[in-house]
Amino acid sequence: MLVHAEKRRHRPSMWMWTTLLLLAALCFSTTQTANWCENVLEECRKNPSNWTKCYEDRILTCVPRRRGTPGFVRMNVKPSEEAEGNVTPDVRVQIPSSALQKIKGASALEEVMVVASVLNSTYFESPTETQNNTTPSVLGWRVLSVKGGTDPIKNLIEPIKLTFRSEENVTNGLCVFWKEPENLSGKGSWSTDGCQTKFNGEEFICSSSHMSFFAVLVNPEMSVGESHNTNLRYITYVGSALSVIFAVISFFIYMYLRRRGRSEKAIGIHMQLTAALLFLHLSFLLSGSWFHVVEDQDDGWACRGLGLILHWSLLATLTWLALEGFHLYLLLVRVFNISVERYLLKLSIVGWGFPTLAAMACGISGVYGKYILELKDKENPESKSSICWMSSEFKHRQVIGYLTVAFLCLVVLYNTCMLTLVVFKLYLIRSGNMGLKNSNQWRNVKKEKGLDLWKKCAAVLILSCVLGLPWGLASTTYISLSGVYVFTILNSLQGLFMFLWSVSLVCKSRSHRSTAAKDLSTQKMITASTSN
Incomplete structure (x- = not known):
């Protein structure tokens, strides 16, 4: 009896267990419903x-x-x-x-x-x-x-x-x-x-x-005043108009060089790039002036067509810039010995085919139309400008814009590497470490080691513009107003740089012909003297 009483005294009663369970449930409920x-x-x-x-x-x-x-x-x-x-x-x-x-x-x-x-x-x-x-x-x-x-x-x-x-x-x-x-x-x-x-x-x-x-x-874009916006618009339109004129002249110069027997492959690539630049600046002038000329400013089929042509010509220009860098790579690696079957035809399929397919896909999705650009003028916040480009109403316009910018960055990066390789090769030639003493391709180049350094620097600068490296200056527009002006001027005058490059090729062609004529006359004099 005493044992059982002792057990009952130490055993928890039922009401104690019930109280503990209620307290636990209350704490759990409070934890779940508290407005933390x-x-x-x-x-x-x-x-x-x-x-x-x-x-x-x-x-x-x-x-x-x-x-x-x-x-x-x-x-x-x-x-x-x-x-x-x-x-x-x-x-x-x-x-x-x-x-x-x-x-x-x-x-x-x-x-x-x-x-x-x-x-x-x-x-x-x-x-x-x-x-x-x-x-x-x-x-x-x-x-x-x-x-x-x-x-x-x-x-x-x-x-x-x-x-x-x-x-x-x-x-x-x-x-x-x-x-x-x-x-x-x-x-x-x-x-x-x-x-x-x-x-x-x-x-x-x-x-x-x-x-x-x-x-x-x-805003990551620099805010500029109305006066600067006006200046930049004038620079862009005047530069594009000059590029159209110089691109047409350059095209005829390349045709002249091609008839004179210059390298058909290199001249052919230059002609294709010049045509792409001509389309780009023409379409930009038409797209930018469309809403200033036409009274009906609705987002119609004509504006959508101009936007498609502008995007297509931009993609074509970037593609041919990349192909220029690719051809330059082959010249440096293969040393003027390119033996690819139907080389120009294959490059043309890539240079014009890829932009056409991309522009058609974007056109089917309805991306092109009226693009409204606010000029960010503090004195006149309502100042805006319109252009036929990717429509502001298209939901995924920014995705296509980012893809286009990514393609541009890849082209600029690739051509920058190619230009660096060119400068390095020229340095090796000048120092005489090329190891090409028995190569006829570099013999004429080694004879020109006495040319002034500024001529070589000018040639490298023009070549960098031909390869589209000024597009890489877009990053400077985030830093200063001067960067905006430099970027606008250089990229609106692409046609001028193609013209300067074509003129340099003409001068080089005349130099080669005069050198060949002197060698021929010297050979005739030696033959005549030995025969006597």
Whole structure:
């Protein structure tokens, strides 16, 4: 009996087990239903059409799982004071007392709550097309959310100030807020209404008359004034017109050289590249002036056709530039001994076939049409220009544009390597280390070792322009205004460089003929003297 009593005394009673189970269930339920601040964004994103409204409502009542959550600040201040604090080391918010007093239910004695948090810009559905037809670039991928009270805070007399420290190499930016669509089926967009921007070289200081989601849009393209835009347009059109004229002259010069017995393969490639350049600059002039000449500015079939021809001619020019580099490679490796059967025919199939197939595929997909380009003029923000190119309304226009740019980069990189190889070979020839003493192909080249260095440098520069290396100067347009001018001038005068190259070939041909004539006359004199 005593043993059984002792066991009952140490055995837990049923009500104790029941109490423990209820406490565990209560803790589990509390953990599952707690409005953790770290989970608000993920839960609100389940409804993409209205997630920003959900986030603003729940961020005021959420419970931080831990203190010091990165990118999240909750400030309890009196309306008579000023709310100020760092949300992150690079983002700071400053809210005047007049803005705090507009929070619903605010009184002089009780504190009000203001929440500021930093979100990743990828959560926002950036519009596929903005006014300048480029996807906006958000500084540091940071979007600052500022919320106080349940009702919207707007029309502030004293604006709130938001500071974004810039670690990127940018010289211009624009403070914007996220504007919700008027209906659930629409898309939100970045807007500058009520926002002002100041930049001191290191920080963007945004002033806003309302609370919302804020960011700084930076454009990778340099913003230039209306005067510079006008100058660049004149340079482009005048340079393209000159290129058309010089391309036609160059074409006839190459035909003349071909009849004179010059290398049929090299001259043939030069003629094909000249024709591609002629089509490119002609189509650019027609596409750029279409909306200035024709009164009907709709996106019609004529504009789509001009856009297709412009893209096709650009691809053809890039392809023939690559083939020029390929032919140069064969000359250096095979030493003027190319014995490929139907060499020009095969190159022509590649040079014209690839651009045709690519342009036809893009045309079937409906990519071509009216392209609207905003000129980014601060004095006249509505200044725009139109050209027949890839339509601004086409959804996947940027993908095709990126593929075209990638192809251009590959061509420039390949031809740069070929030009470097040419310069290296010329250096070896000049130093006499080529080891081609018995080669007839390099004998005439070695005789010209006494030419001035500046002539060789000029030839290399012209050759680099013929190979399309000025296209690589597109990277300088992101750095300075002078880079924009250099890029525009060099690439609009491609036809002139082809003309200079053709003239150099004519001079070289005359030099060879005069040298051959002197050798022949000398041989006749020796024969006559020996016969006497």
